[in-house]
Amino acid sequence: MKNKIVMIMILLSLLIPVSVIALTGEEIIRKADDMQVFETSEATGEMRIKDRFGVKVSTFISWSRGSDESLIEFTSKAERGQKVLRTEDELYLFYPDAEELIRMQGSMLRQSMLGSDVSYEDMTGGKDRISQYDVVLEGEESVKGNDCYVLMMTAKVRTVPYPKEKVWIDKETFLVWKAEYYTKSGRLLKEMEALEVQEFEDRLIAVETRISDKMKTDTETIMVISDLRINVPIDDDKFSLEELSW
Amino acid sequence: MVKRIIPVLLLLAAVPLLHAENIISVDMTLLSTFARTREIIPEIPGYYTDPVLNTGWIPAVPTAVGDTFWAYGIAGDAALSFKSTGNRNVKADLALDFLLPDIAGTPAVSLKKAYIKAKFPSFKLTLGKTRIGWGDGITFNSGDVIFGSTTPYVNLTEDEIRSETDWLTSINIPLGRFSFIEGIVKAPDDMNIGNLGAGLRLYTKLAGIKIETGYFFDGTDNPAYDINHTSSNTADDISIVALHRPYLSLQGNFGPDFYLNSSLAIPAADGNNLEAVVKDTFSISLGLFHVQEVGYDNSITFRLESVILPFMNWNESAGEAGSYALLLYPDITLAIGQNVGIFVKSIISPIDLSAQFTAGFSWNIFEGFNLLSYATVNAGDGNDTFSWNKTTWIPGSDVMDGIMLMAGINYIY
Numbered sequence: 001m002k003n004k005i006v007m008i009m010i011l012l013s014l015l016i017p018v019s020v021i022a023l024t025g026e027e028i029i030r031k032a033d034d035m036q037v038f039e040t041s042e043a044t045g046e047m048r049i050k051d052r053f054g055v056k057v058s059t060f061i062s063w064s065r066g067s068d069e070s071l072i073e074f075t076s077k078a079e080r081g082q083k084v085l086r087t088e089d090e091l092y093l094f095y096p097d098a099e100e101l102i103r104m105q106g107s108m109l110r111q112s113m114l115g116s117d118v119s120y121e122d123m124t125g126g127k128d129r130i131s132q133y134d135v136v137l138e139g140e141e142s143v144k145g146n147d148c149y150v151l152m153m154t155a156k157v158r159t160v161p162y163p164k165e166k167v168w169i170d171k172e173t174f175l176v177w178k179a180e181y182y183t184k185s186g187r188l189l190k191e192m193e194a195l196e197v198q199e200f201e202d203r204l205i206a207v208e209t210r211i212s213d214k215m216k217t218d219t220e221t222i223m224v225i226s227d228l229r230i231n232v233p234i235d236d237d238k239f240s241l242e243e244l245s246w
Numbered sequence: 247m248v249k250r251i252i253p254v255l256l257l258l259a260a261v262p263l264l265h266a267e268n269i270i271s272v273d274m275t276l277l278s279t280f281a282r283t284r285e286i287i288p289e290i291p292g293y294y295t296d297p298v299l300n301t302g303w304i305p306a307v308p309t310a311v312g313d314t315f316w317a318y319g320i321a322g323d324a325a326l327s328f329k330s331t332g333n334r335n336v337k338a339d340l341a342l343d344f345l346l347p348d349i350a351g352t353p354a355v356s357l358k359k360a361y362i363k364a365k366f367p368s369f370k371l372t373l374g375k376t377r378i379g380w381g382d383g384i385t386f387n388s389g390d391v392i393f394g395s396t397t398p399y400v401n402l403t404e405d406e407i408r409s410e411t412d413w414l415t416s417i418n419i420p421l422g423r424f425s426f427i428e429g430i431v432k433a434p435d436d437m438n439i440g441n442l443g444a445g446l447r448l449y450t451k452l453a454g455i456k457i458e459t460g461y462f463f464d465g466t467d468n469p470a471y472d473i474n475h476t477s478s479n480t481a482d483d484i485s486i487v488a489l490h491r492p493y494l495s496l497q498g499n500f501g502p503d504f505y506l507n508s509s510l511a512i513p514a515a516d517g518n519n520l521e522a523v524v525k526d527t528f529s530i531s532l533g534l535f536h537v538q539e540v541g542y543d544n545s546i547t548f549r550l551e552s553v554i555l556p557f558m559n560w561n562e563s564a565g566e567a568g569s570y571a572l573l574l575y576p577d578i579t580l581a582i583g584q585n586v587g588i589f590v591k592s593i594i595s596p597i598d599l600s601a602q603f604t605a606g607f608s609w610n611i612f613e614g615f616n617l618l619s620y621a622t623v624n625a626g627d628g629n630d631t632f633s634w635n636k637t638t639w640i641p642g643s644d645v646m647d648g649i650m651l652m653a654g655i656n657y658i659y
Binding site for chain 1: 378422423425426456503614658659
């Protein structure tokens with residue numbers, strides 16, 4: 001009888017929807033981060049930077065392995081052949097015209113990548129958002145018809161790009177539908193929203209996102225992933241200096 | 247000149263026929279330039295006053311430098327590049343540089359790059375005219391034993407301050423993911439095998455420090471290579487026909503990023519006054535780099551490079567321009583938002599208290615389109631490394647006497 005009760009309790013616990021189990025803010029952030037990591041991936045895409053003079057487009061192809069290794073090659077004319085290799089703790093750049101390998105460390109990582117809203121530091125691996133931010137689960141809201149957790153993240157360290165971030169994370173898929181970036185005093189700087197999502201290997205991935213700068217008028221950056229292949233075989237030497245300088 | 251261009255034009259004509267994905271791009275910079283410069287009085291040949299009687303020979307008058315005046319012209323350059331990427335294991339690039347007619351009156355077309363690279367399972371092969379970057383440093387790099395990066399006379403308005411290319415063959419062999427060895431043979435300009443260059447480097451990482459070390463045999467003893475000739479006695483320089491150039495380069499971070507390079511030259515033949523040559527060529531370059539965020543969406547970058555030749559002249563009275571023991575390159579760049587950059591760069595010669603300052607502004611307005619403006623000012627006495635009024639003027643080489651202002655555009659398409 002005792003065993004039966006234990007068995008029923010186990011079965012019942014399996015039937016309870018995940019969302020009913022109270023997740024902490026840290027657990028939600030960790031799950032959202034995990035959803036973005038694949039064993040390997042290969043993607044092509046473009047970054048459209050719009051301002052009052054028009055649209056500038058940078059195209060790229062990227063390869064990644066786990067959360068720590070990636071290689072990005074820019075294919076648009078102004079930056080063609082420039083590459084960025086990211087490993088667990090550092091980052092290398094290759095400029096084809098100068099045939100020069102540059103190893104980035106320290107403050108160099110804070111430089112903007114191709115004038116975009118993405119810094120090299122944003123790309124470095126081993127990022128532990130939980131150790132960098134205090135996370136508070138503020139409540140729940142619907143974004144584009146999707147039930148989301150609303151979390152406020154306040155930086156514990158000064159090395160992060162924004163002192164405060166507010167994120168809306170899907171309760172079922174853990175996709176980040178929306179994010180707002182604030183100054184320490186609470187002034188809104190930037191807003192990110194997922195415009196289009198696709199399912200890959202049972203996970204929802206944002207393939208088109210918009211980042212709008214709230215301090216400027218008529219400016220936004222649209223990031224589009226036009227082709228994404230998950231868990232494709234990638235050679236070990238893809239994430240090496242040999243491949244970077246090729 | 248025309249004969250040199252014909253093979254290049256034939257190559258260009260063949261490019262579209264090649265079965266490969268060819269990418270053609272043009273990177274053009276045009277700058278309206280105002281410069282304070284010097285009048286050149288051309289050479290006047292000697293002649294007889296009376297050709298019938300053959301009397302009264304008037305001697306020739308050599309080229310002379312006249313008064314200063316303000317000049318205006320369009321300066322700039324354009325690179326036309328054909329890249330081939332049809333086979334994932336083979337790459338090729340053909341790039342021409344057009345130096346537009348400038349106020350020095352020296353228009354030229356040159357072949358900047360023409361190379362093929364092939365990737366084999368265990369090594370990479372590069373053959374042709376290209377650049378190989380050894381050591382670290384934007385302006386001063388003692389580790390660059392192939393092209394030399396220690397001279398103070400550079401163009402601070404260029405994106406790449408050091409961009410020389412040469413005909414070479416290189417083989418790069420990986421030793422794991424973050425280490426490699428690289429061998430290079432540089433073709434001599436005069437086809438004389440005794441004047442070739444050859445070298446080897448090792449690139450690796452140890453305890454968070456990038457370590458690069460190597461050696462280059464320099465068969466030409468290019469006098470433009472070092473800050474100085476290898477001796478204050480020019481006759482000694484000419485007698486040295488080849489040099490061994492070992493180097494060491496380190497890069498790491500201790501708050502700011504740093505890079506440290508050192509090299510020297512050893513005469514290849516006996517009797518070339520080993521001690522004097524080593525003393526005159528031993529150089530150390532040190533670079534520091536730091537980025538600081540300024541307000542919202544802006545950043546300011548600080549770069550300071552120096553080159554030290556410890557055995558050269560540490561006081562002004564003992565030396566002459568270009569032979570001092572210390573040079574500095576400070577560079578402060580403010581990036582405003584994503585599209586605007588303002589910088590001040592300088593080459594400073596602290597020993598003779600002279601400097602060249604360049605302030606610049608760039609604005610990326612459309613895709614690949616930038617508005618540019620620069621102001622360059624020299625400070626120093628007439629015979630210093632830099633001077634407001636030069637006492638010596640080399641026609642065809644010297645352009646600016648004290649100040650130059652430029653404004654124009656750069657377009658990549």
